[in-house]
Amino acid sequence: MKDIQSHRKDEHVSLAEHFYQDQAKAGFQQVRILPNSLPEIDKAQINLKSQFGGIVTDCPFYIEAMTGGSSYTGKLNASLARIAKATHLAMAVGSQSVALKQPALQSTFETVRKINPDGVIAANIGANHSAVDAQKAIDMIDANLLEVHINAAQEIVMPEGDRQFNWLTNIKEIVQSVSVPVIVKEVGFGMTKQTMQKLAAIGVQSINVAGHGGTNFVKIENERRHDKVYGYLQDYGITTVESLLESQALQNKLHILACGGIRTPLDMTKSFALGAEMVGIAGKILHSLLREGEEQTIQMITDWQEQLADLLTLQGASSIKQLNCQNLVFDAALRDYCGQRKIEIN
Template sequence: MSQRSKRKEEHLALTQMFFNAQKTNSFDQVHLLRPALPESRVDAGSIKSSWFGKELAAPFFINAMTGGSEKSRQINQQLGQIAAKRGLALALGSASILTKEADQLESFYVAREADPDGLLIANVNPLTPPADAARIVSDLKADALQIHLNVAQEIPMPEGDRDFVWLDRMQEISEAVSVPVIVKEVGSGLDPVSLRKLQAAGFSWFDIGGAGGTNFAQIENSRSPYPMNYLNDCGLPTALAALLASPLTDRLIVSGGVRNPLDVFKGLALGASYVGVANHFLHTLLNEGAAGLDEEIARWQEELAAIFALYGQSCLPVKQPYYLDFELMNQFDQLKKFTGK
């Protein structure tokens, strides 16, 4: 097994070691005003959506997890099968490994084989050569491409990158591919200053990837002989990142610590068009198998439709009044000047 594949499998193990189903996060500081008279019905059609020209059964999706090793091949095959059955979009983990190890293509492509007509999103890092990014999109028959931002992961990573001059290279990738591009943070939150820079450079879809779920700084520190544990809390909480981003874009994806259908609904209420879920689904898959994850996603779809009815929503987008705990409101008040609004 190559060093890159070994790291992929270490990440899978460490995400589960640090997983805490009872962990609180910034979603708990967002509260929804519930109508006592919602005048609504539970309807599975209320949560249906479309994205990049494909119809979806729900506005939440399976976000980027893995690829590039034998274990991740098995995971991506199962995720593809479940996405096809439940009508969900699926984002694959970083495929940048394919620039060095083309033989790992199958560990990603199994998802497309399992879901030939579904919405599949590829993922690369900003240093991926544009021609390679275009080839990855073509080989995976991807409908969109995530470019991930993970500086807070790379810094403590023993073999991490040290070149973060990315924007021009990201533009070159965007110009080289023929599908929509999503800029995705990886668990540390997309700040409004960077979002505005990305907009000026021509990007329009953003996954804020906030703090509150998988902490890749913590994961890399656990792998390092010289850990920088003081960086474990450098992230921007998911709900705060959403509050700061929503005035700037209507093409917003909220992810980072999504634990249940109510978190999905809160993400939509905070301005998301779609909500990404990664480690919670991965934990279920690894502990309860594909059947367990399939059952959970079916239950999430049913419960999200019920929550729509509970709060008087009959369709997307969600327009739901909310209020914030003082701590989150105070943070937002301090930072909203950076939105330029």
């Protein structure tokens, strides 16, 4: 009989695809980019290099954590690793907690490093784990970085989820102890300025705000419940755009990353203008892999890289750092959000 954690990994992939929507609700439709009719730049000048938790990468987006922990998801990890290698993207694996409990499942994560020996790869573990476990996850795949995910809302709705959330001590010990840079990330419910301040205070230097609007783990976990009583929480959290706005005052102190409902190079460009140094893509890439296969997904990503350079050219920006909020116009609802949250747009 399949272990419940491995079965959950398969369910997560199946339900993420079941609930996938081409039009996300991450707030990007509330943001418009002002045109620059005189870009005064040559596309050959565009430099797409960025930093992933302090590590320089060739491209400012990466394959966000999704999978691993079962036979089926191990095969998906292998596919994603081949895609990452072909497109020179960094990638993160899904939560390795299951492999720490069951060493036989480590191969479903180790395959990523075997296929892509020179790639930038992030390990992944929950904030309920110790620094010792975190280092084991890193060593398992010879990771360049570690994502520590915080997912209280998901755990509450998950039938077998945790109910104890005293995580700051663990995160502090992990940051101070492990051998690679650490990124603390939400899983799709967004982060407020206050949460980011607490993380910064314990030494966290990189944060992925991971907002609402993409893969919805309340919907996924509620679907896994027999009683399905948490449907009313499916809109819980703040969007990716709102989360990036929350980060404004901390962007000179922290590396800010974003994911959650990012579907196009235009969404990426808006994220960079809002202060993200790097964006993660999960749902769109998984959807393409499952529906179209590896080769088509590689082509989609290659097209994105070309189109992202086109959009920077259109804005007259030679790098993503030259994009900022002065390039943007917000709708009334987003301006109202900023007013209530006392967010000043720099």
